[in-house]
Amino acid sequence: MVSEGSASRDAPARRLRFGMVGGGDGAFIGAVHRIAARLDDRYELVAGALASEPARAKRSALALGIAPERAYGRFEEMAAGEAARDDGIDLVAIVTPNDLHHAVARAFLDRGIHVICDKPLTTTLADALDLAAVVRRTGLVFALTHNYTGYPMVRQARAMVAAGALGEIRVVQVEYAQDWLAERIEASGQKQAAWRTDPQRAGPAGSVGDVGTHAFNLAAFVTGLELEALCADLSTFVAGRPLDDNAHMLLRYQGGARGMLWVSQVAAGSENDLTLRVYGAQGGLAWRHDNPNYLLHTPLGEPPRTLGRGGAATGVEAAHATRLPPGHPEGYFEGFANIYRDVAEAIAARLEHRDPDPLALAFPTVEDGVRGVKFIEAAVESSARGGVWVDTRVAFQR
Numbered sequence: 001m002v003s004e005g006s007a008s009r010d011a012p013a014r015r016l017r018f019g020m021v022g023g024g025d026g027a028f029i030g031a032v033h034r035i036a037a038r039l040d041d042r043y044e045l046v047a048g049a050l051a052s053e054p055a056r057a058k059r060s061a062l063a064l065g066i067a068p069e070r071a072y073g074r075f076e077e078m079a080a081g082e083a084a085r086d087d088g089i090d091l092v093a094i095v096t097p098n099d100l101h102h103a104v105a106r107a108f109l110d111r112g113i114h115v116i117c118d119k120p121l122t123t124t125l126a127d128a129l130d131l132a133a134v135v136r137r138t139g140l141v142f143a144l145t146h147n148y149t150g151y152p153m154v155r156q157a158r159a160m161v162a163a164g165a166l167g168e169i170r171v172v173q174v175e176y177a178q179d180w181l182a183e184r185i186e187a188s189g190q191k192q193a194a195w196r197t198d199p200q201r202a203g204p205a206g207s208v209g210d211v212g213t214h215a216f217n218l219a220a221f222v223t224g225l226e227l228e229a230l231c232a233d234l235s236t237f238v239a240g241r242p243l244d245d246n247a248h249m250l251l252r253y254q255g256g257a258r259g260m261l262w263v264s265q266v267a268a269g270s271e272n273d274l275t276l277r278v279y280g281a282q283g284g285l286a287w288r289h290d291n292p293n294y295l296l297h298t299p300l301g302e303p304p305r306t307l308g309r310g311g312a313a314t315g316v317e318a319a320h321a322t323r324l325p326p327g328h329p330e331g332y333f334e335g336f337a338n339i340y341r342d343v344a345e346a347i348a349a350r351l352e353h354r355d356p357d358p359l360a361l362a363f364p365t366v367e368d369g370v371r372g373v374k375f376i377e378a379a380v381e382s383s384a385r386g387g388v389w390v391d392t393r394v395a396f397q398r
Contacts, residue, residue, distance in 0.1 A: 015044045016344055019082060019089040021075045021104050022096035024050030024060030028192065029118060030095045033145070034064075036336035037093070039323075042344035046070055047089050049078040052096075075104050083111035090114060090347055091141075097201045098209065102127035105142075109134045114141040114347055116340070120213045120376060121369025123203030128366075128373040133397050135366045141350075142366040143343045146217040148274065149364055150338030151331065152309045153295040156318035157222045157278070157285050158362075160297070166280030169223050172251065172259035173277040176215040177270035181207075181245050184238050197243050205376045206243030208234060211274075212263035212379070213372040217364060218276055219261070220371070222285075225253040227375065227392045230261075234383035237266050249379060252389070292331045320359040339363045370394055 018037060023030015030050070037043040047070040050060035054073025061071030072078035082088040091114040094104050102122040105115050109131070121144060122128045135142045148154060161169065186193040195201040196210055203209050220227065229252045234244040245266045251259035264270070274289035283299040293309040307313050310326040321338045324330050342360035349356035371394055378390040 016042060016090045016347055017046045017087065018043045018091045018093060019047035019049075019070075019078060020045065020093045020095060021049050021078065022051070022094065022100070024048075024057060025063065026191065027095065032333065032336055033093050033095055033116075033118075033340075035333055036340045039333070039337035040341045040344070042341060042348075043091075046087075047072065047078060047082055049073065049075040075100075076107060079107040079111055079113070083113065088113075090351075091116060091343070094118060097195045098123050098203050099201045102131060105131055106134065109138060109140055109142070112138065112140065114343070116143045116145060116343060117369070118145050119217075119369065120203065120209050120372050121366065122373055125370070125373050125377055128370040129394075129397065132366045132370050136397070141343060141346050142369075143339060144364040144366070144369045144372075145336060145339055146214060146221070146364045146368070147332070147335040147339060148214060148218050148289065149221045149362065150321060150335035150342075151292050152314070152318040152321040153287055153292060153307065154218070154222060154276075155321050155362065156307060156309075156314050157276075157287055157295055158224070159315050159317040160285065161223055161278065161280075165283065165297075166278065166285065167282030169225060169253075169255075169257045169278060169280045171277075171279040172219050172223055172225070172253065172257060173261075173275075174215045174219045174259070175262040175273070175275050176211045176264075177262070177267035177273040178211065178265045179268050179270050181238065181241075181265040182268055184240055187240070197241055197245075199242055202243060203376065204243075204380045205234070206236075206241070207245050207263050207265045208232075208247050208379050209376050211265065212247060212261070213376065214274065215261055215263055215276075216375045217368060217372060218274070219251075219259065219278075220368070221364070222276060222287075223253075223257070223278055225255065225257055227371070228252045228254045229389045229391050230375070230378055230382060231387055231389045232379040232382040233387050234379060244383075247379060247383070249382075289331075293326075293329060316359065317362070367394075367396065370396070 048061040049072040051057040058071040094117040232249040235246040246264040249261040286296040295307045345360035382390040
């Protein structure tokens with residue numbers, strides 16, 4: 001593979017070449033990633049192994065305008081082929097089911113290629129720690145697409161907590177409720193439901209791994225708190241489903257804060273209801289995904305105030321993530337795009353031998369991914385043992 005310092009990979013201001021594994025014909029999240037990558041014109045899609053079946057993978061790549069010689073049937077071929085090219089990809093986006101994340105990420109990291117990976121990072125803690133060790137050793141950029149961290153008012157909330165606007169954090173409440181698995185649609189052949197409810201492909205948890213990791217990550221991102229332990233009650237309400245579709249948890253954070261987390265994919269009438277509330281000694285914050293351009297700030301003893309995206313009361317962190325003037329809603333695609341843009345800045349800074357914009361370094365990393373996998377395993381263990389408290393702290397290799 002040509003080194004990053006070589007002429008072919010060192011041209012300033014060029015688009016980054018990226019490839020994709022998974023996300024072919026009929027895959028929802030692959031299209032989301034491709035849209036996000038295009039919004040800021042920082043990337044060009046030049047390679048892909050877009051499905052597990054080689055013929056379909058190549059067909060999907062050709063349909064996206066990828067050159068035939070870079071339409072790969074298997075990710076292993078893609079990793080080797082792209083590493084051997086002078087114009088090989090700078091970054092790979094991994095949008096496969098969970099069980100492939102480790103193998104795919106390792107194949108590209110071992111060849112010096114940066115990674116953007118869908119959550120959760122892996123299906124086991126051992127695999128997650130392995131990826132973290134490789135990233136630490138190689139210094140490559142590795143981002144996890146917890147896309148809600150890209151929302152302007154989420155970044156505003158994070159900045160306010162870090163600046164001490166709430167005082168010492170006492171209580172964290174987060175919930176993520178959906179209803180799309182309220183019936184056993186996986187039995188009808190619905191593709192997305194089928195793999196997300198299959199322990200062999202999704203891992204040891206269902207709703208906890210799929211959207212519970214988003215809730216856990218959002219709380220950690222905004223508060224900056226490290227989860228110390230949890231007590232979980234996982235439920236499966238739909239008969240015949242092998243993984244959880246609802247969970248309630250109590251949370252203990254280092255430093256004394258306490259929290260509650262509820263996640264459900266059988267909450268009838270809930271479409272994509274992600275809500276975070278944080279309370280400190282001097283005030284509180286509340287953010288809802290169904291109204292993402294506003295953040296409620298409730299200072300102790302003062303009237304509540306609503307902060308709007310793009311408003312005068314918001315700071316540089318929110319401004320960095322804001323794309324449209326006030327009054328023009330933005331959200332899901334733009335949140336993904338903010339992560340892609342920030343990753344592009346981190347990689348481009350390396351290629352151009354300069355320091356990256358500090359505001360571009362807030363994207364979730366491989367270590368955030370490790371914490372997410374530890375969260376999943378701890379929740380499953382706690383529930384299986386009758387709701388006992390389980391330690392969630394991670395010992396990273398140094």
